[in-house]
Amino acid sequence: MRSGRRRPNIVWISTHDINPDLGCYTGVWPGAEYAVTPHLDALASRGIRFDNAFAAAPICAPSRSAIITGCFPTAIGTMHMRSKAVLPPTVRLLPEIFRQAGYYCTNNWFTDFQIELPDIAFDDCSPTAHWRNRPDEETPFFAVFHGMATHESQLYLDDEAFSAATSHVSEADRHDPAAAPLPPYYPDEPAFRNAWARYSDLITEMDHWAGGIIAQLEADGLLDDTIVVFWSDHGKGMPRAKRWPNESGLREPLIVSWPGRFPAGVSATGLVHTMDLAPTMLRLAGLDVPAAMHGVPLFDSDDALIAEPNAYTYGGRDRQGEAEDRSRTVRDRRFRYIRNDFPDKPAMIHTEYPDHLATWAAYRRLASHETQQRARGERPSLMSPLQRSVVAQSKPAEELYDIVADPHETNNLAADPAYAADLIRLREALAGWIDRFGDLGMQPEAELEEAWRPGGVRRRTAQPNASVDNGVLTMCSETPGAILGWTTEEARGPAETASPLSEIGITQTDGRSWHPYDEPIAVDSPIWVKAWRVGYEPSPELLVTARATNEPSR
Template sequence: MSPSASRRPNILWISTHDINPDLGCYAGVWPGAEYASTPNLDALAARGVRFDNAFAAAPICAPSRSAIITGCYPTAIGTMHMRSKAVPPPDVRLLPEILRTAGYYCTNNWFTDFQMDLPEVVFDECSPTAHWRNRPDAETPFFAIFHGMATHESQLYLADDAFAAATAHVPDSARHDPATAPLPPYYPDEPEFRTAWARYADLITAMDVWAGGILAELAEDGLLEETIVVFWSDHGKGMPRAKRWPNESGLREPLIISWPGHLPEGAGATGLVHTMDLAPTMLRLAGIDIPDAMHGVPALTAEGAIVDEPNTYAYGGRDRQGEAEDRSRTVRDARFRYIRNEYPDKPAMLHTDYADRFPTWSAYRRLASDEAQQRARGERPSAMDPVQRAVVAQSKPAEELYDIIADPHETTNLAADRAYSAELDRLRAALASWRDAYGDLGLLPEDQLEQRWRPDGRRRRTATPGVTLQDGVLTLSSDTAGAILGWTTVPARSAEADHRSEPPLAAFGSAPADGRLWHPYTAPIAVDGPVWARAWRLGYETSEELLVDPASTEERTDAA
């Protein structure tokens, strides 16, 4: 029976930061995956679909997450620069807003970081205590997101005591030995890299324990067969030549989807998918229409079958990352990855104040300095090999082409090899066609883009909702294209804290906590008491708040 003809499935997303498919269930698919100890996620894969070729849209947090929550390419909607406040086109919608409008109870625990401020009406609850168990009744389907920070790059480099505390639930038997760490060839065999790799695996195990706890709660509630469970990461591991790089190590992701009784179990899907495809895939499984504006495509059919080839190509890009300005575009087919570096005179490992404090980054800088000193003594540089040296070279190739099947670590650039000219031409053309089809706002100077979004540095404001109250039925409308309308019966609490006043959360775009539950407006509503209405447009200031009181002939607007 289709979801439209019965109760819609629950949806549970478990996400983590900064990992490649370094889970035990990816052994034989991703090099070195067998090093990890991940029994809970391995079990999830055994009762679901493991996607073997899943790719992020960008190799860094917020641009990638913006693609996942919207189903759109960051370069097409303007969310490609790390740490910005984009103003997407008016037809862009957020997945939880669509699901909430369709009757889902939507929660987010707790991280957001989608490159835009989130309207309060998007989630029923967005907080450290958000949980499906808080929904009003057991019959209401839920969309619950849990974002784990255990594997974030910052955790790799904690002081020993802090790292021990962060991994306290990892048993000694599951600890990873630095001596056996499967370092890829682009990492020098130095203590900093072996320690970081072993810690990376320990953190993945700690994350697996956390994910197992969430899955245990789902089982305790008897919801396994009623719930689509998705596990994903935002981009590659938090080490050089991975996170922030448009390579396999920056973009290749673990992705597992399980729904017992509805999806294949223990299956490996080999077709190319974007994590951006998650939004339309969830809508398809839930029996909800997919907006035309979404760029992603479903990776599963409405009946739960695996789509053999969802995408002919997977695309990605690297743009400004903090203060590091750069631009690269990449396209991947079933075998080859092509990268176009549009500023080849810039080093790939640009200085970034945040990342350059990490030991692995410092180790690369130190080795580059050591080689400079060798040259000063008339010696041949020997601290790194050519593959490692390329990571810290002061320039990069204008074009790169790698045979991922034969060379999974992308060590041999085939762009100048005439034997691969046909592949090079084909992927060049695919990249150009993608840009023509969807646009690429990264080509615009960022100041020009900002001026388009916020003339003279000022945010536009969403228009105050239009209101009609007739015979106790309230109708809302908006003159702002792309506006989301919402209403509540709870008065404002002026002293309530606003989470956006805290600098880290302001950057992440978390919605303010004004103590009120805002309902999405989908159709005229019967009212018998005061109602407050607002309108939101992604990237705009919230509208003025409108009070509608059936007992009075007056309507009042209050500053939001």
């Protein structure tokens, strides 16, 4: 920590499934002027708006795994949607680092980081988690709030449920479907206009929620001492956005505010990954950035914005539910290059959940009706060639788009000789990224799972070696990558599941507060110790007393 400086508080406000469709991105992102987002617009006016921020994956859990670890999903094994990866032993979770540095860390409450989250990761991971529950006002906090208002599932509610879900959106702020700025890859159909208007109403509802969190900081007198970050996990929950490795699948809103430290109303145009947030927060807090993190800080050691933190940003699409596919993409200031490893598979590959959503169903219906036109000897006329490409049964092996001239990626330049040099340069940049970090997505998933859980059985974290000598607790673990913890609270009974939603990474808890261990600490009573390794069974806990042999407590 820099001498004489108090560590800042940090609040993350995250949402699901949106592009930079906020009013403050008008002129930066096509269609952003349609949005009604006064609170987030005000946040941007007080801080820094990142105009070229990108997710590492176009779907939630892989993208969020990158944000909490600072690592590319393809490098650490978290790239397949709906899996439980065993992270490499060098990879650390951001809240783990903050907790060891004395931060009070909360998560309210969604996780879905593609891993089984150890219950020691946060001080509180629950629907009531809040900085206001910290032990005292001097304790710095890292508080994460995840809103579900904009998740794709909300687009398709029945009218009564949608009205309830957007209860804070006034009639004056409702978005008119007739004015929806549909991109050219969407047919001008009611299903798409209604979905876009609803998408924007949900963003306005989310803006109200985000404004409430910021108002709480202000009411507590903490706004000037707190770094506030707003981000989304990936693109909008409609076809050719979420689940696609295109601009609309990966381009994100990212706003960072720290009054008095950061200038107000700044537009940052450098390329950034949302994955860069982990090392950025550590640097701003004066903490060391682990060498194993792939992301880079967006500010220098004097809190000054780094103009060009990345020459390129990278991303990938892998298995999504039962839909197996693989694409890799790289973006520079002007171009996006996409390599599709299975061009014989459709981009809009059948996936049980989204195929029942109205926009997906509309595409399928139009494709079917065009087939019927052909059967009658008619020329298909219900979709444009661009729209037809969304539901085509194959895709190009390579795609190259000039994002500056063609923000909706309508014209694939990969075969254009005029852009051959750019194609080669980006193809080589992508290969260099894979050579540097590796790509576990190229390995059969069954092999990965066998390496993680031999015979389908989770390994167990070794019991910690711990002792108390002269009132000082020391402990270590034989398991590489283990997280060590201690508590003075006795067990209250069998562990209970915190939530039935095990698919999104909620793990079991015994109701006790476990404190992270990083270095010897003074203790004055019997103490229980335990170790966790992400993807392993937790160790048995030990009851440790002064000058006594360690005995398993159960």
